[in-house]
Amino acid sequence: MCPFHRHFSPTLPSNFQKVLTCTGPAWVCHLLLPSPPWDRWLQVTAKSLAGPHVSVAFSAVVTLTACRPWIVNFKQLLQSSPNQSCNASTGLLSPSPGYQDLGRNIRVGGGPFCLVNYQVMREDMDVVSVHFRPMDRVSVLVHSGMPSVMRLYLNTGMDSGGSLTISLWANKSMISNNTLVMVCVNAASPFLLFNTSLNCTTAFFQGYSLSLSTSSRKAKLIIPYPETDNWYLSLQLVCPQSPEECEKAKVLIETTLYLVPCLDDCGPYGQCILLRRHGYLYAGCSCKAGWRGWSCTDNSTAQSTAQQRMATLLLTLSNLMFLAPITLSVYRCLLVEASIYAYTMFFSTFYHACDQPGEAVLCILNYDTLQYCDFLGSGVSIWVTILCMARLKAALKYVLLLLGTLVFAMSLQLDRRGAWNMMGPCLFAFVIMVTMWVYRCGHRRHCYPTSWQRWVFYLLPGISMAALAITIYTSMMTSDNYYYTHSIWHMLLAGSAAFLLPPRDKHVEPWACSQKFTCHYQICKNHREELYTVT
Structure with a gap:
């Protein structure tokens, strides 16, 4: 016989493998896997070390030593709440023990109990938001005879994108000076060997350890992006100095078990966002004002309060540049254009006032509504300015204006931050403007x-400012220089609109009829539109 490797690993997911090398004259090797994964097949792969064309014969013997869990069964509670959905731990049902009997080592069917299994209810609150709690109460009885285990169902395939938060609390009067409550959090299988080891290591998983004592009565564990699997919370009372003191001691531990998208909702300096990649849903914090970390709590590069206020003033007051195109539009009787510029100035100002983190925040409407209106106003402002430069007939101009606004509204709903959502319609309007200018050049035989x-x-200053604004918006704007570059974008956009608006016709009155109105009907001729209206 030749030496060979054996690889032991769970089917899916595969955390790591156990490799066993069989060598020596006896060719006998053993591998002990404490607490193997529950409800899952184990894959065994054998690989010969003698070469590619050498056959190796071997035999494998698997011995499983198991005990029966004592399940705290709350069947009557389930019957009293039939409309409340829950996921209860599965296993062999046995008579439900009272709290006074949990410390006894009772044999049922020839096998001893090795753990107390508390049934857990799963309540889906929202997307990547789950609440776990014991079926009858928030407290779990912990003693020294056997571990108390709670199974947390995180195997739906949609739970790995959040953060698992486990908070434990013990009453000070219930823990003596020499007792210690050890806690292990593991995936796939619970940790059960508190009497021999406290490292929270199972067959294929290195767990997370916590402890409660008289000096530390609270413990909290946060696991970001937990693995898609059943997670187990194991608790047991241990007495390292005097084991006899733990024989009759019992401690009630209050538990708070949550799966949340973002820790503390990212705090005042962040925003919790959901991302979907390849069918998986993830949640994360988008930090602002230089804050970092899982929940935007790292202030090593954070901005001061004065810097935050200065950034807010830059982004909001820069929108006052829109007063220039608004004034010119009203003077030149372009009232539709003036109303659109006023709409853009209003929502851009209050959107950026609401978009800032920390103390300098003012939200008059929902944040998503303000952002949508700001993006819509910016795109429609560019669209209406180019259409106004084309000097179209009034009917055609307003039809294109309405259609362009509807296209902007649809594209922003599909992808709000897509660059082509704004550039695509604007390029189409630019083609219309160039076509009309070329037509007039050919018709008049003059530029x-x-x-x-x-x-x-x-025209040249306006076009230069528009080109610079587009360059800054598409390629120069980053999260670090956002306050400055976006403020410059506001001023360039408003300034280019003021320069590019067509001049007022000096030879024709701006209104449809130049005569004074009388008490009878008359036909008035509009020389610009070449239409006749009855006034």
């Missing part, structure tokens, strides 16, 4: 616009 002053003092 349009005809005045070189219009090109030098208005």
Whole structure:
């Protein structure tokens, strides 16, 4: 016979493997797997070390030593609450013991009890938000005879994207000076060997350990992105100095077990967001103002309060530049354009006032509503400015304006931060403008616009500012320089609109009829539109 390797691993998921090398004259090797995974097949792979063309014969003997769990059964509670959904731990049902009998080592069917299994209710609160609690109460009785185990069902495939939070609390009067409550949190199988080891290690998993004592009566454990599996909370009372003191001691431990998307909802300096990749849902904190960490609690690079207020002032007051295109639009009788610029200025100001973290925050509406209106106003402002430059007939102009607004609303609903959601319709409007200008150049046999002053003092500065604004928005804006670059974007966008708006026609009155209104009907001719209206 030749030496060979044996690999032992759970089927799925595979945390790590146990490798056993069989060598020596006897060719006998043993592997002990304490607390193997529950309700799962174990895969055994044998690999010869003698070469690719050498056959190796071997035999394997598997011996499983198990005991029966004592399940704290609350069947009557379930019958009294038939409409409440729950997931209860499965196992061999036995007569439900009272709390006064949990310390006894009773044999049922020839096998001793090795653990007290508390049935746990799972309550789905929201997306990646679950509450676990014992069926009858929040407290769990812990003693020295055997571990008290709670199974947390996190095997739905949608629970690995949050953070598992375990909080334990013990009454000070119930813990003596020489007693210690040891806690282990493991996946796949519970840790049961508190009498021989306290390292919380099972066959394929290194667990998390906690402890409660007279000096530390509270313990908290946070596991970000827990593995998709059944998790087990094991508790047992131990007395390292005087074991005889634990024989009759019992401690009630209050438990708070939650699966939350983000810790503390990311605090005042972060926002909890959900991400979906390849069918998996993850939650995470998007930190602001230089804060970092799982829950945005790391202030090593955080901004001061003065810096936060300065950033808020930059992002909000920069929108006052829209007063220039609003004033020009009203003066030139472009009332629709003026209303759109006013809409953009209003929602951009209050969106950025609500978007800031920490103390400098002011939200007059829901954050998502303010963000949507800000993005919509910015896109429609660019759209209406280019259409106004094209000098279209009023009917066609307002039809395109309405259609463009509807397209912006649809695209922002699909992907709010997509660059082409804004650039696509604006390029289409730019093509319309160029087409109309080329048509007028061919029709008049002269360049349009005809005045070189219009090109030098208005169009070229406006186009330069618009090009610079697009460059900053698409390629130069980062999270570090956002306060400055986005404020510059506001000013360039408003300034370019003021430069690019077409001038007022000096030879024709801005209204539809130049005559004074009389008491009878008359036909008024609008020279600009070449239409007749009855007034």
